[in-house]
Amino acid sequence: MLGASTALGGLLAGCSPAETSVASDSPNLSEGQYSFEIAPDPVPEDKIVETVEADVVIVGAGLAGTFAAVAAAEEGASVVVLQKSSQPVTHGIGFCVFDAGVQRANGNVYDLKVWTQYFTEESYGYGNQPYIESIIYNSGRAIDMLMKYAEQKGESFGTVMATPNSTMCVFDCPEVTNGYSRVPNMVNKLVSVAEELGAEYRYSTPAVQLETEEGRVVAVIAKSGSEYIRAKASKGVILATGDIGNDPEMVAKYAPFCQGLPNTYMPQDNTGDGHKMALWIGARMFKGPFSQAIHYDPSPLPEGDAPFSGSPYLAVNALGIRYQNEDLDYPVIANLNCQQPGNLRWQIIDKTFTEYWSDFGTRMARDHGFEFTTNEEALETCLENGAILKAESLDELAANMGFEGKAKDTLFATIKRYNELCDAGVDEDFGKNPEYLVKTAVKEPPFYSIKRSAAPLALLDGVYATEKMEAYDTEMSVIPGLYVTGNVAHGMFNVDYTLDPGGISCGRALSSGYIAGKAVVNALPDYKSYYQDVAGESTAVNPGVQMVMEY
Ligand SMILES: Cc1cc2nc3c(=O)[nH]c(=O)nc-3n(C[C@H](O)[C@H](O)[C@H](O)COP(=O)(O)OP(=O)(O)OC[C@H]3O[C@@H](n4cnc5c(N)ncnc54)[C@H](O)[C@@H]3O)c2cc1C
Incomplete structure (x- = not known):
């Protein structure tokens, strides 16, 4: 249950922090503060038993983190990925992207200016236009990167299938057993690519803190068993830890409508760890309410899924x-x-x-x-x-x-x-x-x-970011060395996440991962001129819903 699993979360439920006496009862909290808002003490040096060094440290082996790992590693960067679970974890059936090669091959032509305007308006002023533009313009390149490896490796790797006259794509490979295994399988395949490119994966190693030197993020401290490691990043750290949905206090503060609702994502790793680490070093967090995706499918009920959830009975x-x-x-x-x-x-x-x-x-x-x-x-x-x-x-x-x-x-x-x-x-x-x-x-x-x-699938909001996915501080200056991707970032959506077109949650995650992975090693192409060269800008596909329902 969102917002129901800790004593503090339970006590705060239904009232703002300022209205509760709980905060002031705790020695660690000032009036009106949640515990996650207080930066923890640094991990003692004698608890840090190992130091690893890389150009890029990525926190989270989900959708955004995996695209980031391949994007940076294929540029020759050394990459370390810290993952909370014992394996990569993500979710999703389909994703919405624009102007990928597989879409062009279908005859789909997208006017990316129109789409940028559309999402900017659809966000009702919560979104950030340069950020939205970058997500849209780079999404096709992210899929082109994936397809480059798919073509090299042959049928067993799998492929991206684009829907004609649509922005929706799905990944297909022999391991896909149902709709919900599509995006996870795509990530598994890309993790193998990242490893072949030299990326080092550290599983069951949740990141807990960022370290800075003169304002620049230089390392991540992560837990490994009962001890800690330090992962030093000479070029930058990419936060890709997914959303806040399984942290009751964060849900209470940023997504109160979702308090007490069941959720459908397992394992329950997404506890806003990246958001917290960024907050503790002065990142600017969207004050909420966070964009929410509340759906019927998959069903949170023990009876399991039943089709017709949106049918007019x-x-x-x-x-x-x-x-x-x-x-x-x-x-x-x-x-x-x-x-x-x-x-x-x-x-x-x-x-x-x-x-x-x-x-x-x-x-x-x-x-x-x-x-x-x-x-x-x-x-x-x-x-x-x-x-x-x-x-x-x-x-x-x-x-x-x-x-x-x-x-x-x-x-x-x-x-x-x-x-x-x-x-x-x-x-x-x-x-x-x-x-x-x-x-x-x-x-x-x-x-x-x-x-x-009904249950939230994801909460799609967080830290303000530039078009290169660099994190902003509270003064809207870039925090050197820190990138935020996927659901760690703010900038794309209205309070309610749009399903028109469907799949933009995964689409944003993979595009933002690609952008951050390239930007951190200074290899992000001039995406606007690339688009003009390839596709021209005369033909618009009108924005419209692109749903794929599979059970
Ligand atoms: C059942 C389900 C179906 C969905 N279907 C769709 C769909 O069809 N289309 C769509 O667009 N969206 C869909 N979504 C939403 C979509 O899955 C997410 O928005 C998307 O995966 C977000 O990507 P991300 O990289 O930000 O986070 P994730 O893919 O969730 O990855 C975050 C990763 O970070 C790791 N992590 C967390 N904390 C730490 C830490 N401290 N240290 C290290 N690692 C950490 C997690 O283990 C996880 O692997 C669905 C969601 C669910 C739950």
């Missing part, structure tokens, strides 16, 4: 109350879900389920012409594991949902009212599209119920 909360037009955008219904009692939502469907299901999909998918595929096999699996419950009567439906007494009465009244609206063909209560209203009446058995709970 009748939905009620745990009180049996219909509270929305069910045909709103996917992130909108997920955010609304979080505000219902117990973060619970039930979709209710009747025997017409399989007759109409391929007409639906999410509204986003329909708006942008994406086909929504369904299959009987997925339904059978969900019925077996309890993610979808089947009933022969409304009483059994209510019993399956655990609804009794008032909640059951309310549920039945809601279904009756909904069917009246369906018969009239007009949703006077919430204005749902009539086409989906009439196809979702709940009249004849068998009835189906699907329990939903």
Whole structure:
């Protein structure tokens, strides 16, 4: 649970630090401070048992850190990667990039100026235009770098597949078993490339502090067993430690809407370590609220995933109350879900389920012409594991949902009212599209119920950064020797992360890693002139949602 696993986090939940007496009760905290805001004492010298030296030290072997490692190592830099877990860890199905060779080969042409404007506006003033521009312009180069090694190594390595007229790409290789294993496999393959290029990986070695000399970041202190190592970086340190989602205090301060919500990322390494280390040496942190990606898929419920999370079936909360037009955008219904009692939502469907299901999909998918595929096999699996419950009567439906007494009465009244609206063909209560209203009446058995709970996938915010991913200090001066990538950085998104186009979270992470890896060794090309040479700027692909749904 986000925000629920420490005593302090639990006590602070629901009130700002200034409103609590907890902070002042602790000898380490001033009034209104969270414990993570206090820089720890330096690790004693006698606890540091080893020193390693490299041009570049990268903290985190996830998506951004791995692209950074290859980008720097292929320039001949010596690279050390410190990783918290015993192996690389990241997440993701697909990623959004612009103007990669594999996309050009598909005939896709992107007007990167249009996309830069689009994301700048979409960020509602929270984003930083030079940063956004750099992420977009370099994303294709990052994928070109990956494809260079894919082509050298042949089919067993895997390849990037670009969707025609889209910004969405996915990685495919023999080890991919389902959608969620795509980005992790891409990272595993790239880690092997980084190692061949000479990068040294230190696993189970979480970074804990940065060291500076005359304002420049020169080393990282990392824990190794019960002792510590010092990793010295002559050119720079790249923080790629992912987001803050598993640090309850940081969630309380920067993403209070996500407090108490379940989360879906395992193992739970992403505790904002890079954010904290940067903060302790004076980096400028976005004051929040951090950009949040709250989704239904993958499901945080023990029953597992069930398709149709964004489909416009009748939905009620745990009180049996219909509270929305069910045909709103996917992130909108997920955010609304979080505000219902117990973060619970039930979709209710009747025997017409399989007759109409391929007409639906999410509204986003329909708006942008994406086909929504369904299959009987997925339904059978969900019925077996309890993610979808089947009933022969409304009483059994209510019993399956655990609804009794008032909640059951309310549920039945809601279904009756909904069917009246369906018969009239007009949703006077919430204005749902009539086409989906009439196809979702709940009249004849068998009835189906699907329990939903929404959960953050990532919190996509942090330290202010330049277009080279250099970290800013509180005066907006660059901190020499420090780079922030992926979800350690601020600068791209609105408070709510956009799914239009989908995959930009992974897209930003891999592009920012590539940029930092090149910039730290002074090898970042003039990306604007490169784009003009290669693609021209006359043809625009209009920004639109590019969702890939795989189960
Ligand atoms: C289930 C799931 C599905 C998702 N699907 C998509 C998708 O399809 N498309 C999309 O765009 N986004 C998706 N996301 C979001 C996306 O995965 C993240 O935004 C992206 O991986 C961020 O990359 P990153 O490099 O910043 O962090 P990560 O890839 O999370 O990497 C951070 C790494 O840092 C390591 N680390 C942490 N602390 C330390 C430390 N102190 N020392 C050393 N190492 C440390 C961690 O172990 C981890 O390996 C998904 C997220 C989840 C959870």
